[in-house]
Amino acid sequence: MLRTVIAVSLVACCLALGLEEEWATFKSQYSKQYLMAEEVYRKQVFSQNLDYINIHNAEADNGEHTFWLGVNEYADMPIEEFKRVMLGYRFDATATNTNELYVPQIPDEAVPKKVDWREKGYVTPVKNQGQCGSCWAFSTTGSLEGQHFNKTKKLVSLSEQNLVDCSKKEGNMGCMGGLMDQAFKYIKKNHGIDTEASYPYKAKTGRKCEFKQPEVGATLTSWKDIPKGNEKDLQKASAELGPISVAIDAGHQSFQLYKRGVYTERECSPKKLDHGVLVVGFGEEVAEKYWLVKNSWGATWGQEGYIMMARDKENMCGIATQASYPIV
Numbered sequence: 456m457l458r459t460v461i462a463v464s465l466v467a468c469c470l471a472l473g474l475e476e477e478w479a480t481f482k483s484q485y486s487k488q489y490l491m492a493e494e495v496y497r498k499q500v501f502s503q504n505l506d507y508i509n510i511h512n513a514e515a516d517n518g519e520h521t522f523w524l525g526v527n528e529y530a531d532m533p534i535e536e537f538k539r540v541m542l543g544y545r546f547d548a549t550a551t552n553t554n555e556l557y558v559p560q561i562p563d564e565a566v567p568k569k570v571d572w573r574e575k576g577y578v579t580p581v582k583n584q585g586q587c588g589s590c591w592a593f594s595t596t597g598s599l600e601g602q603h604f605n606k607t608k609k610l611v612s613l614s615e616q617n618l619v620d621c622s623k624k625e626g627n628m629g630c631m632g633g634l635m636d637q638a639f640k641y642i643k644k645n646h647g648i649d650t651e652a653s654y655p656y657k658a659k660t661g662r663k664c665e666f667k668q669p670e671v672g673a674t675l676t677s678w679k680d681i682p683k684g685n686e687k688d689l690q691k692a693s694a695e696l697g698p699i700s701v702a703i704d705a706g707h708q709s710f711q712l713y714k715r716g717v718y719t720e721r722e723c724s725p726k727k728l729d730h731g732v733l734v735v736g737f738g739e740e741v742a743e744k745y746w747l748v749k750n751s752w753g754a755t756w757g758q759e760g761y762i763m764m765a766r767d768k769e770n771m772c773g774i775a776t777q778a779s780y781p782i783v
């Protein structure tokens with residue numbers, strides 16, 4: 456009994472102290488600077504996010520969740536702002552799909568238990584889209600970097616800014632959102648995409664396209680879609696080909712503040728896709744099957760920029776709803 460009382464008061468003390476400390480650490484770690492009035496507001500949002508993190512993690516320690524949350528760069532944003540600023544996948548559920556479909560070449564029994572294309576050199580370091588809804592461009596370069604690597608044995612980082620500035624005709628809207636398949640279409644029509652080094656990222660929609668033909672880093676001949684919602688096919692494509700572009704529903708506080716473990720979210724929709732990311736493999740951890748997913752929110756988000764998302768849980772967060780990859 457006595458021990459319980461002590462434990463409770465200790466927790467209360469440390470949580471109270473925690474906010475000031477966590478706030479100071481957060482501000483310095485992410486170089487946050489606010490005007491006075493804004494700081495009051497941001498601190499209050501941070502405090503609410505911190506409560507959410509602490510409650511969730513206590514439950515996770517208790518075995519009620521398979522993943523943990525943590526303070527990151529986005530901990531001063533309310534979820535509505537986070538969705539508006541950070542997510543940019545423009546999914547049209549009514550559009551009919553006329554793309555060619557992937558047909559698996561490997562039988563069920565040949566699918567490995569674990570795949571991680573990072574180990575094979577197919578994946579560039581984690582990038583950061585900043586406050587611009589250009590996730591779709593990062594997802595596009597991610598799968599093309601992988602396929603280009605397999606073809607040339609050279610890992611070339613490709614230019615998201617090229618896609619952001621130049622693929623409006625294909626239906627993309629720069630920092631206001633876009634689709635990977637529309638970006639593949641642009642790259643095909645344009646006969647290539649520039650390298651990252653020659654056309655660096657600015658996190659803003661440029662007024663004009665600055666594509667330079669001599670700086671092309673990769674090309675593609677076409678692209679294919681994974682049959683809609685089929686996680687088995689996505690797994691085979693991921694095992695057989697390399698990193699695959701996927702769209703997900705990421706519009707949740709749990710995703711915003713994800714730190715580690717296998718992510719599951721009951722509120723997640725398989726249809727309301729709002730974020731483009733890259734599947735770089737899959738596996739199983741403590742009996743939880745996962746997709747290994749590369750995000751574009753820098754290396755301080757999640758597990759060094761990556762998230763493990765639940766696999767074979769009824770297409771959770773729609774990860775297999777709009778998956779595709781380029782043919783090089």
Ligand SMILES: *[C@@H]1O[C@H](CO)[C@@H](O)[C@H](O)[C@H]1NC(C)=O
Nearest residue numbers: 601602605606694695696697
């Ligand atoms: C790499 O390219 C070769 C040659 O086109 C192909 O046979 C192989 O399946 C590809 N491997 C991956 C992992 O994409």
